[in-house]
Amino acid sequence: MQKGRPPRFQKAKTVKRSAYGSILENLPDSTKQEQLEELCGSRSFRIERIVSAGQLSPPGFWFDQTWDEWVLVVQGAAAVRLQDPEETVHLTAGDWLMIEAHRRHRVEATSRQPVTIWVAVHGCDLPATP
Secondary structure (H helix, E strand, C coil): CCCCCCHHHCCCEEECCEEECCCCCCCCCCCCCCEEEEEEECCCEEEEEEEECCCCCCCCCCECCCCCEEEEEEECEEEEEECCCCEEEEEECCCEEEECCCCCEEEEEECCCCCEEEEEEEECCCCCCC
């Protein structure tokens, strides 16, 4: 760990108080379990890298979050099932999905080869921009 840096930036490189890194480098082993890593964040947002290799939500489990979430598939593919209205969104590299707060959703599928690399941006209750 680098001294004097907040824990959320310990793995990131810095440039004059900014942080940077590569989504595609130093991928954790996700063969047995999906891996989630917070890349950076503040009081108003959190950005995570998620690496999945065939994992999906457990049977009967639905996410129901109090915040909005935006996800981007950087590599691989995934299927996300949403409720109200019921729909399944298939994502491949470059596709993104905005999930509003309290919209129940679950991961139905992720690719094993190549592994699915997601970027998830979690936001808090900020005013909408015009």
